[in-house]
Amino acid sequence: MSAPAPPGVLGVVGGGRMGAGIAQSFAAAGSAVTVVERDEAAAAAARDRVAAGLARAAERGALTEPRERVMGRVTTVTSLAALPPGADLVVEAVHEDAALKATVLAAAERAVAERTVLATNTSSLPVTELASALARPGRFLGMHFFNPVPASALVELVVTADTADDTLAAARSYTRALGKTDVVVRDAPGFASSRLGVALGLEAIRMVEEGVAAPEAIDDCMRLGYRHPMGPLRLTDLVGLDVRLAIAEHLHAALGERFAPPRLLREKVARGELGRKSGEGFYTWQ
Structure with missing residues (x-):
């Protein structure tokens, strides 16, 4: 069986501590990453977070290639419409506010192809409720990363009644491509x-x-x-x-x-x- 491969093209919405960690991890695994932030200042701060995280990883000997090359795979933009249409995966990692997350996810869905897997990084909000904002809820699930993302070993995959089998399979493959372990849980308050x-x-x-x-x-x-x-x-x-x-x-x-x-x-x-x-x-x- 071939080793799991990371998404070729990834979108991350929100470049705070969690979003930057997600972007760093996938870029280090080989993905081309686009990080969406609200304005130029926030985008620059997100880029700085990723760069700082890669510098720390390089100091620990945790990178398999020069950090400048990894950083070259990271792009920052200030509009959801600028997400790569052909993205394999888009992870939403904005503030833990259900209305904000639903709005962001709906806009992200409009910007990408029907095959794109959409994920929320929420640690507790109902994934089923967020799915109701989407036209294609079968392509959606929760991917709960842990802080700090590059060093954490776990990703909690949260499925709804609508999450398609191939969506879950893709998320598991992407998780394992990062060298992390996935656990699959049903959408319930607080997950596991x-x-x-x-x-x-x-x-x-x-x-x-x-x-x-x-x-x-x-x-x-x-x-x-x-x-x-x-x-x-x-x-x-x-x-x-x-x-x-x-x-x-x-x-x-x-x-x-x-x-x-x-x-x-x-x-x-x-x-x-x-x-x-x-x-x-x-x-x-x-």
Whole structure:
């Protein structure tokens, strides 16, 4: 059996931390990548993120060819209409807002061929709801990448009742071409990864709130006792407390009180203590 091949032509809508990581990973695998951003300044910032990520990968010896050659496969544009019509795959990676994602996906669908696979990188929003904005929902699924994308080993593939078998097969092949492992889950609140990860994170926050132990102690319990690569509170800081709160609120509405956001989480977000990106969360970041 031949090795899985990456998409020859890829579109990524949104060049933030996740979108840039997706673009970097596929460009390093050989894809020609077009990143769509809202304006020239955002496009330049997205390009800088990809370049910085490739520089770090080169320092680690993780690239198989010169980073300048990989970067040469990355193009930035400022209009969804500029997506390559012949793209094999388009991944939407904009802010976790259902209305925004639906609008972006519908516009992307109009710009590309009927055979193009469309994917959303949402970590918790209902994929079926986003599919309702599309004329061809069979060509659509969730591809939930993890942060940081180049170093993560997992992609969670989220299928709806309409996702075609060949769409899933293509997504699995593209995932494996990156050297990552795919898991396939049915569209359900929080999928598998966010649902379990948020449940652990919220309980850890409640333990801090109740004075059970300091954040470092709680994290060490999971890191050393259960061999997690990092503790749930440090991970919350990396993900962003505002992001974790938004996902918790969505799961609370869908699944009930066990996902009710702790008071401490709401208070920290209200104070602007969002984790690494703000410099303060459950830890202080330089």
